Amino acid sequence: MADGRPIAPGLFDVDAGEPRLIAAECVACGRRQFPAAAVCPYCAADGTREIRVGPAGRLELYTMVLRAPPGYRGPVPYALGIVALDGGLSVVARLTETDATRLRPGLPVELVVEPLFTDDAGQRVVSYAFRAAAA
Amino acid sequence: MRPVYITGVGLHPFGRFPDLGLTALGVEAVRAALRDAGLGRGGFQAAFCGTVYGGVAAGHKVLTALGLSGVPIVNVEAGCASGGAALALGAGAVASGGADAVLVFGLEKMPRGMIRSSFFESWREEAGLAATPAYFALRAQRLMLDGDVTLEDLARVSVKNHRHGVANPHAMYRRAVSLEEVLASPVVCEPLRLLMLCAPNEGAAAVVLSARPAAPAIRVAAAVLRSHVAGSVLGEHTPLSGLTDERVPTPTEMAARAAYDDAGVGPRDLDVVEVQDTDSGREILSVEELGLCPPGGGGRWVRDGGGELGSRQPVNASGGLLARGEPLGASALAQIVELTWQLRGAAGSRQVPHARTALAHTVGRGANACAVILAR
Numbered sequence: 001m002a003d004g005r006p007i008a009p010g011l012f013d014v015d016a017g018e019p020r021l022i023a024a025e026c027v028a029c030g031r032r033q034f035p036a037a038a039v040c041p042y043c044a045a046d047g048t049r050e051i052r053v054g055p056a057g058r059l060e061l062y063t064m065v066l067r068a069p070p071g072y073r074g075p076v077p078y079a080l081g082i083v084a085l086d087g088g089l090s091v092v093a094r095l096t097e098t099d100a101t102r103l104r105p106g107l108p109v110e111l112v113v114e115p116l117f118t119d120d121a122g123q124r125v126v127s128y129a130f131r132a133a134a135a
Numbered sequence: 136m137r138p139v140y141i142t143g144v145g146l147h148p149f150g151r152f153p154d155l156g157l158t159a160l161g162v163e164a165v166r167a168a169l170r171d172a173g174l175g176r177g178g179f180q181a182a183f184c185g186t187v188y189g190g191v192a193a194g195h196k197v198l199t200a201l202g203l204s205g206v207p208i209v210n211v212e213a214g215c216a217s218g219g220a221a222l223a224l225g226a227g228a229v230a231s232g233g234a235d236a237v238l239v240f241g242l243e244k245m246p247r248g249m250i251r252s253s254f255f256e257s258w259r260e261e262a263g264l265a266a267t268p269a270y271f272a273l274r275a276q277r278l279m280l281d282g283d284v285t286l287e288d289l290a291r292v293s294v295k296n297h298r299h300g301v302a303n304p305h306a307m308y309r310r311a312v313s314l315e316e317v318l319a320s321p322v323v324c325e326p327l328r329l330l331m332l333c334a335p336n337e338g339a340a341a342v343v344l345s346a347r348p349a350a351p352a353i354r355v356a357a358a359v360l361r362s363h364v365a366g367s368v369l370g371e372h373t374p375l376s377g378l379t380d381e382r383v384p385t386p387t388e389m390a391a392r393a394a395y396d397d398a399g400v401g402p403r404d405l406d407v408v409e410v411q412d413t414d415s416g417r418e419i420l421s422v423e424e425l426g427l428c429p430p431g432g433g434g435r436w437v438r439d440g441g442g443e444l445g446s447r448q449p450v451n452a453s454g455g456l457l458a459r460g461e462p463l464g465a466s467a468l469a470q471i472v473e474l475t476w477q478l479r480g481a482a483g484s485r486q487v488p489h490a491r492t493a494l495a496h497t498v499g500r501g502a503n504a505c506a507v508i509l510a511r
Contacts, residue, residue: 007258007261007262008256008258041365042365042366061273061276061277061280062273062276063269063272063273063276063324063325063326064322064324064325065263065266065269065324066322066323066324067249068263069249069260069263069265069266069267069269070248070249070250070251070260070265071251071255071257071260071261071265072260072261072262072263072265072266073261074261074262074263078263080263080264080266080269080273081273082273092264093264094262094263094264100325105276105280116261116262117261125261127261127262
């Protein structure tokens with residue numbers, strides 16, 4: 001993982017150099033959620049198991065954010081999109097691409113974990129994003 | 136359950152009022168509605184106040200300022216549907232016999248700029264995931280990919296609502312805009328241009344509900360609030376209907392279905408409709424979800440002049456949020472005020488002739504949606 005503090009605990013990790021999102025799968029209905037939580041929002045079952053998803057995904061929708069939204073600490077402009085992962089889970093995520101002409105629905109993307117900003121204590125904060133997959 | 140009637144409505148215009156406090160906005164709307172209903176102190180037995188950013192006891196402060204406290208006062212938050220939620224609670228209180236008359240009002244002074252919402256955890260804000268217009272843009276892109284909606288169609292919605300707003304003295308923007316002007320306005324989040332998005336602003340609205348009709352009798356035939364079910368929105372932390380699983384009904388579809396059932400009417404019976412148009416794409420989706428056009432037919436609907444004043448079924452004759460702006464707690468009740476005027480035949484130059492059945496729709500963060508049907 002890139003050096004620095006994760007933007008929040010329990011969102012992602014890096015295994016043998018390969019980043020993954022930490023999601024949860026319901027033990028009753030099998031549906032997945034991210035971030036992981038103990039209760040299934042789909043069937044209300046009180047039991048999920050933690051799974052790792054990614055790094056490969058497919059871009060479903062995207063847009064460009066030109067001005068920093070409230071609380072955002074990273075650079076602008078940036079792209080925001082919906083990424084479909086294996087197993088029927090879609091997540092909303094920042095995209096590393098800053099040129100919208102290089103994005104399209106259906107684009108293969110891959111997860112990255114990288115520095116986003118430096119916090120008030122001078123520590124680098126890392127977060128997850130998706131970039132166009134290597135051809 | 137007994138019938139519920141609207142006997143008074145009042146409004147503080149929507150806009151920006153730096154010299155007026157939040158309480159003052161509410162006082163004007165409440166005073167107007169009570170005057171319209173011919174009620175004073177002791178005339179209502181409960182009050183419900185919709186607000187999102189109004190803070191602690193916002194409704195209490197308004198009624199205190201008018202010397203009307205002493206009844207139960209409940210402040211209600213349901214995102215953009217807050218005013219609708221307050222109305223649904225008030226209608227329930229009258230219908231059940233718990234009160235003979237209730238006061239429902241909503242008020243807001245929105246912060247300037249992109250809406251900040253405690254809905255998002257701080258890490259989501261820091262990560263750039265709290266960009267509200269971006270979610271509207273994703274939804275618009277989805278409409279364009281899945282249906283026949285074009286960029287020009289998105290602009291057409293804005294042209295229509297701005298044109299309607301010219302005739303509304305309570306709207307913030309009262310200037311007609313051309314298709315070219317909308318398309319040439321600055322891109323906020325592709326594909327949405329500035330003139331395709333509503334502006335957060337300030338205002339207040341109030342409605343008196345009673346078990347006894349006034350003349351003309353305007354009945355609340357349905358007032359339904361529904362929250363989302365999992366899968367109708369994108370994940371639990373970014374609810375935004377119209378983005379994800381199409382097999383799951385959205386909050387708007389659920390609220391509309393129940394409202395049509397309660398009122399015993401269908402979409403074709405509606406003479407005039409106010410829908411959530413936070414952005415142009417939202418209006419197209421709202422119209423589809425409410426059944427005012429076939430599923431996937433929203434682009435064609437707007438191209439064919441659907442919703443225009445003078446058409447069979449005008450939508451957002453008030454100018455909608457695009458022309459009025461959106462003070463969250465007040466916007467749903469301003470729809471009710473507008474539709475009450477329409478059913479009374481008192482809507483001036485934007486009057487829809489012979490309007491007898493009307494629907495108001497709001498949907499917002501939570502996610503939840505409200506559908507209200509009024510009948511004369």
